[in-house]
Amino acid sequence: MDQININTIPEPILKLVQEFSKLPGIGKKTAQRLTYYLIRTNFDDALSLSESIMAVKNNIILCSECSNITQIDPCNICNDPIRDKTRICVVEEALDVLALEKTGIYKGLYHVLHGVISPVNGIGPEDIKINKLIERVNTLGFREIILAMNPNLEGEATSMYINQIFKNKEIIITRPARGIAIGSDIEYADEITLGQAISGRQKF
Numbered sequence: 001m002d003q004i005n006i007n008t009i010p011e012p013i014l015k016l017v018q019e020f021s022k023l024p025g026i027g028k029k030t031a032q033r034l035t036y037y038l039i040r041t042n043f044d045d046a047l048s049l050s051e052s053i054m055a056v057k058n059n060i061i062l063c064s065e066c067s068n069i070t071q072i073d074p075c076n077i078c079n080d081p082i083r084d085k086t087r088i089c090v091v092e093e094a095l096d097v098l099a100l101e102k103t104g105i106y107k108g109l110y111h112v113l114h115g116v117i118s119p120v121n122g123i124g125p126e127d128i129k130i131n132k133l134i135e136r137v138n139t140l141g142f143r144e145i146i147l148a149m150n151p152n153l154e155g156e157a158t159s160m161y162i163n164q165i166f167k168n169k170e171i172i173i174t175r176p177a178r179g180i181a182i183g184s185d186i187e188y189a190d191e192i193t194l195g196q197a198i199s200g201r202q203k204f
Helices: 011-021 028-040 043-059 094-103 130-140 153-166 191-199
Strands: 084-091 108-112 144-147 172-175
Touching: 011 028, 084 094, 084 130, 094 108, 108 130, 130 153, 144 153, 153 172
Parallel strands: 084 108, 084 144, 144 172
Antiparallel strands: none
16 A cells, blocks of 8 residues: 555455455555545445345346346346347447447347457457357347447457358348447447447448
């Protein structure tokens, strides 16, 4: 910890700072602030936070069909009888599903890859949910696959890989229109921009 003699800090505090530091986007200083906030807060609030974390770990699962996070299996989207079962939108993470659902534009099914192909990081096609996607497409016979990956190098590589798999099949492969800035994440796009990108999707 910056310019602090760690020998003067109780072990439980050091441990909690270390755990917070493992969270995405949380640096050492933010981890320290969160830790000392919890020290100051009342016991009931701290307990509620702890119980909420354990409830997520104990009760949240991956949908056996689309791999989205859910409390029931299959998830509410896969179970919805009015969803368009001829279209499937492939996304990187569960947060992308949430972002697309907020637009109110897309009414088809989803498939969550839980990552992207990234040779630099040692992540290949077998490390994400691509084989499950192939199985679903071959079984359910979708008319359209929407490749809604983030517009960056890894997202583009993953889209191209999936396109190669299905390009000779009688299926339309599309991608969102380029209203989303290169290098940005779908989960952070505003609803209007994302809705327009999905509505104006183009052939891959």
